[in-house]
Each structure stands twice: as C-alpha cells, then as structure tokens.
Amino acid sequence: MSILKINEIALQLVANDFSKAPPARPTNGGPTKTSRALAIIHLAAHDAYAKVTGQLAPRLAMLPALPMGLPTTPDAGTDALLGAGLRAAVRLYPDDSDFISTEAAKIFDAVKATRMINPRALRYGEQVADAWLSARRNDGSDLPQDDKLFDQAPGRHRPDPLNPNQTALGRTWGTVTPFVLSDIETDAPLAPPPTLNSADYATAFNQVLECGKSDITQRDPDFRKKAITGIFWGYDGSNKLGTPPRLYNRVVLAIPEFIALSHPEQIRVLTAINVAMADASIAAWYWKYQYDLWRPVVAIREAEIGWGPTGKGDGNTLRKEGDPFWLPLGAPNSNPRVPSVPTLGASGSNGTPNFPAYPSGHATFGSAAFETVAALLGKQPEDIGLKFVSGEFNGTTTDSTGATRPRIEETFTLREAIEENKISRIYLGVHWIFDASGGEIVGKAVSDKVVHAFQP
Numbered sequence: 281m282s283i284l285k286i287n288e289i290a291l292q293l294v295a296n297d298f299s300k301a302p303p304a305r306p307t308n309g310g311p312t313k314t315s316r317a318l319a320i321i322h323l324a325a326h327d328a329y330a331k332v333t334g335q336l337a338p339r340l341a342m343l344p345a346l347p348m349g350l351p352t353t354p355d356a357g358t359d360a361l362l363g364a365g366l367r368a369a370v371r372l373y374p375d376d377s378d379f380i381s382t383e384a385a386k387i388f389d390a391v392k393a394t395r396m397i398n399p400r401a402l403r404y405g406e407q408v409a410d411a412w413l414s415a416r417r418n419d420g421s422d423l424p425q426d427d428k429l430f431d432q433a434p435g436r437h438r439p440d441p442l443n444p445n446q447t448a449l450g451r452t453w454g455t456v457t458p459f460v461l462s463d464i465e466t467d468a469p470l471a472p473p474p475t476l477n478s479a480d481y482a483t484a485f486n487q488v489l490e491c492g493k494s495d496i497t498q499r500d501p502d503f504r505k506k507a508i509t510g511i512f513w514g515y516d517g518s519n520k521l522g523t524p525p526r527l528y529n530r531v532v533l534a535i536p537e538f539i540a541l542s543h544p545e546q547i548r549v550l551t552a553i554n555v556a557m558a559d560a561s562i563a564a565w566y567w568k569y570q571y572d573l574w575r576p577v578v579a580i581r582e583a584e585i586g587w588g589p590t591g592k593g594d595g596n597t598l599r600k601e602g603d604p605f606w607l608p609l610g611a612p613n614s615n616p617r618v619p620s621v622p623t624l625g626a627s628g629s630n631g632t633p634n635f636p637a638y639p640s641g642h643a644t645f646g647s648a649a650f651e652t653v654a655a656l657l658g659k660q661p662e663d664i665g666l667k668f669v670s671g672e673f674n675g676t677t678t679d680s681t682g683a684t685r686p687r688i689e690e691t692f693t694l695r696e697a698i699e700e701n702k703i704s705r706i707y708l709g710v711h712w713i714f715d716a717s718g719g720e721i722v723g724k725a726v727s728d729k730v731v732h733a734f735q736p
Contacts, residue, residue, distance in 0.1 A: 283543065290322070290365075293373045296376055310523065312565060320416060332357040366384050434590060434592050458563075473571055489580055489603070489606070492706055508673070512673055520671070535664055537657050557649055582602070642705050648726045
C-alpha cells in the first residue's frame with residue numbers, strides 16, 4: 281500500500297540522515313527535527329488522500345482546491361498521496377533527492393504494472409505538500425538549536441565528561457508551534473522533578489548508580505539482561521539507525537492489528553503517531569529546558585562536598601556515596617566509523633545525550649506513539665502484542681568497539697514496550713527513574729489530544 285511505501289522512504293531518510301560522513305551534519309538533526317519532518321511527510325500524504333477521496337478528514341484547513349474533473353477514487357487518492365509524500369520528502373531532505381527519485385521510480389513502476397497513474401492527482405498531491413511546508417515555514421523550527429549556555433550550579437545540565445565540548449541541543453524547541461496541542465503547560469503539564477535533597481532523588485540516585493554503571497555487562501545475568509534492554513531501545517542518533525521516532529514507527533509497523541487495517545486506516549494511524557511524536561518532542565523539550573536537570577554522569581561525579589565547579593555537592597544525606605570516576609553504560613554509539621579501544625575509550629565510546637534529563641525523550645516519544653496507536657485500534661496497550669527485532673540487535677549492527685551484536689527477537693505487548701522503553705534509559709545510565717515516569721505522563725497527555733484530533 282502506498283502509505284507504507286512513503287513511510288518506508290521516510291524512515292530510510294532518517295537513517296541516511298545520521299549516516300553522513302563527518303563533518304557533514306544531519307539535515308534534520310536530533311529526535312526533535314526528525315519528528316517534525318516525519319510528521320509533515322505523513323500529514324501531506326494524509327491530507328492529499330483525504331481531500332481527493334473524502335475518506336479521511338484533512339488536518340490543514342487551507343488546502344488547494346481539487347482540480348476540475350479529478351476522480352475521487354481510491355486510486356486517484358493514492359496517486360495524490362504519493363505525490364504529496366515524495367514532494368515533502370524531497371523538500372525536507374534535499375541532500376537525498378537522488379535516493380528519493382530512485383525509490384519513487386520503483387513505486388511508479390509497480391503501480392504502472394497494474395493500472396495507469398493519474399498525473400493530475402500526482403500534481404495535486406505536490407500542491408498539498410507545498411501547502412503544508414508553507415504552513416510550517418515560520419513555526420520556530422529554524423531557530424538555533426545548539427548553544428553552550430550552561431549553568432554551573434548543582435543540579436543543572438552540563439556537558440558529558442566524556443565529551444567536554446558537547447553543546448546543548450534544542451533549547452528553543454519548546455517554542456516550536458505544535459501540530460495539535462494548543463498550550464503545552466495546559467495540555468501536557470509536568471510537575472517539577474524531586475529536589476536534590478529529597479528521598480525520591482536519593483532513591484533514583486542509588487538505582488542508576490548501580491543499574492546504569494559502565495561495567496553492567498560484566499556482572500550477573502540480571503544486569504546483562506538490563507543492558508540488553510537498554511541497548512534494544514537505543515537508536516540514539518547513531519550511524520544507520522537514526523533517532524527514536526524511527527524505532528517507534530518500526531514497532532507500529534510490526535503490530536498484527538495495524539497490518540490488517542485498510543489503506544485509509546493505515547494512513548490515519550501512521551499520520552497520528554508521527555504527529556503525536558512531533559508534539560511530544562516539543563512538549564518534552566519545553567519541560568527539559570524549564571527544569572534544566574543534570575544527567576546522572578554529572579550528578580554522581582559531583583555529588584559530594586568539594587566536588588564539581590562550585591564544590592557544593594548535591595546536599596543529599598540520604599543517598600549512597602558519589603563516585604568521581606563513575607561512567608554510564610551509555611547511549612549506544614552503534615555502527616561507529618571509528619570504534620573505541622576497550623578499557624581506554626575513544627571517539628567511538630558510548631555517551632550521554634546533549635540535552636537535560638527531565639523528562640526522558642524516549643519515554644515521551646514511546647508513550648505518545650504506543651498510546652496513540654492502541655487507542656486508534658480501539659484497544660488498550662496491554663491488549664496488543666507483537667514480535668520485533670530492533671535495529672540495535674539485528675545481527676549486523678556493531679557496538680562501540682566494532683563487534684557485531686547478535687540478532688535478538690523480542691515478544692512484548694505495547695504496555696510492556698512503554699515500560700521497557702522508558703526503563704531502558706536508567707539501565708544505560710543516562711536518565712533518572714523520575715525522567716522516565718515524567719516522560720510517560722507527558723506522552724500520554726499528548727496522545728490523548730492527538731487521538732481526539734484523529735478520531736473518524
């Protein structure tokens with residue numbers, strides 16, 4: 281079906297975007313811009329099909345008028361969808377125009393084997409894509425996304441010690457115009473994280489100190505299982521894999537109930553989950569920079585009096601002792617071009633993402649996507665099961681040392697996916713448990729709004 285082809289191209293573009301040889305940078309860097317691009321591609325395809333066929337409700341109010349005499353058949357809608365999705369993809373990923381052209385030719389050849397393509401429908405789809413791109417032109421996404429405006433006070437986000445030149449990503453992303461949300465503080469509220477001197481903070485500190493440490497894989501089988509879970513849900517902007525929104529799309533594509541849907545329903549679901557993740561990124565990054573909370577790698581290494589740039593420590597007397605040498609297992613640097621040297625570290629080492637901890641982006645994205653698809657399927661997340669092979673464990677992806685990871689197929693419900701995805705970040709040592717729960721809260725709130733917007 282054509283929406284699956286557009287989705288396939290879009291997800292490959294995300295992988296390609298993070299596979300450019302340095303010093304080239306991704307066109308839509310970070311999970312923030314990735315989620316926006318995926319939303320626009322799917323919305324353009326959705327609205328082109330919706331306008332031609334009348335089988336779905338368009339999301340953009342000011343769409344071009346239908347050409348006189350254009351048939352309102354599913355075939356014409358499909359051609360318009362292809363024109364819209366491909367046009368949006370080329371505009372959002374101009375460096376990959378050759379790849380898109382090649383994939384488009386394959387799609388058109390397959391269609392031509394069974395019927396004629398309507399060129400007027402294709403052109404109309406392109407007009408719909410242009411309308412969407414025009415509507416999002418001044419949404420705030422073009423503001424600078426990297427800075428070094430770090431606060432040295434205890435509790436504030438600062439660079440990963442393994443990467444002292446790290447910048448902060450997405451400080452202005454929370455000001456981007458959402459696709460569905462009206463007001464982030466009203467529609468997706470989030471209470472502050474625990475204070476540094478609280479018992480809840482001490483509990484979270486002790487958990488990640490033990491469960492997220494870099495030597496986790498060298499300990500007992502329970503810890504090795506935690507490491508597998510952490511890496512399985514990675515997709516931390518690495519070569520050939522891209523960012524989390526690509527992972528969650530792939531999970532949805534593997535759901536049997538989704539596979540069984542009609543073409544219009546697949547269009548609606550794929551568009552809704554990508555809109556949910558785009559708004560989830562805006563909401564999550566809004567709160568990240570409102571609270572500006574440090575990551576475990578900085579917190580644990582600066583916990584005691586006399587440590588850190590101010591020497592104040594964190595003031596918590598309830599937690600275990602800090603460790604000035606502590607390093608996390610880390611967000612997986614998969615398929616590295618320059619593998620690291622085990623025990624010494626190098627440019628290929630795992631690390632910590634370059635934005636504040638609270639809430640977790642992974643937890644927010646995953647909750648938004650999986651709650652949305654479940655609701656649109658008329659079920660609860662715990663009632664939907666699937667089998668899935670993560671790109672992190674597909675039998676070809678390599679770890680930070682260059683060693684190939686095995687192929688691992690997991691079976692889980694969407695509720696288990698929400699839980700494992702959010703807790704995975706603690707096992708990598710890059711998040712606190714309250715980051716995970718906070719992300720789930722925001723993601724579920726976003727999902728509720730998106731599901732309402734996409735109800736038939």
